[in-house]
Amino acid sequence: MPRIVREAEIDWEGTTARGNGVVRALSSGSFELASTIASRVEIHQGKTSPEELLAAAHATCWVTSLGSELARLGIPPERMQVHCTVTMDEVEGAGHRIVASHIAARAALPDASAEALAEAAAAAEAGCPFSALIRASATVTYEATLEEGS
């Protein structure tokens, strides 16, 4: 099996409370983003945070799992939409912890039933590498619905 390596970096200046960071996608060069502690734990103010990057990672990982499970069932999707919400909370005695990730998926599947989608979604959740990792420490939930008109 090929090993796939992806790299990112952040430069941080000053303290957590008053400093700020710039996070860059080194492998692809596809983004360079500002982040601060205030944008992480309070209002985002247009800046990203580790949790938002994890939400993007989880949504992207999950959509590829769902697509391959649907193909396996012989119902290749026309279109899938996956929305992910990652929740960080203060846990007594442990400080800030990522406690939950919720996936909401919608799929346009010509001639397929809700049951088939439910079967594919269950397999996608079981097989998504990111879900498998964080299930050990956070609650992962998902819902999958057929897109209207499909």
Next chain:
Amino acid sequence: MADRTAHVSWSGSLTEGGGTITSVGSGAFGPLDVTWASRAEESDGRTSPEELIAAAHAACFSMALSHGLAQSGTPPERLEVDATVTFVPGTGITKIQLAVDATVPGIDENTFRAAAEAAKENCPVSTALASVPEISLQASLT
């Protein structure tokens, strides 16, 4: 409590089709294209879940380390953190390597290494990803 959101739209099959991280809650980035080929082969200028995890972990670790250093009276001037995520299709994410290069006035090597190790153990992304088989850290002062 802080919720952070992202939305992805995908058209077509896994290998022939493609997706877009259309938007995130903060509006800080997107749209970003993703394909299976850019995830599993050459990135070709496109991001992937593993690159986003690398970015999340680098950002989380740097915040935790700067906080820890400030708490012990030696706030950092500058931290440069790299994260490298290794993904094996069919197996999952097998390894994350963190590397930090720091400018911290008035700190000795051992104290700095201990602070870096504590940040690696305790930052929220490290604890969320604690089931990754190997998370390594290289810490150096400049």
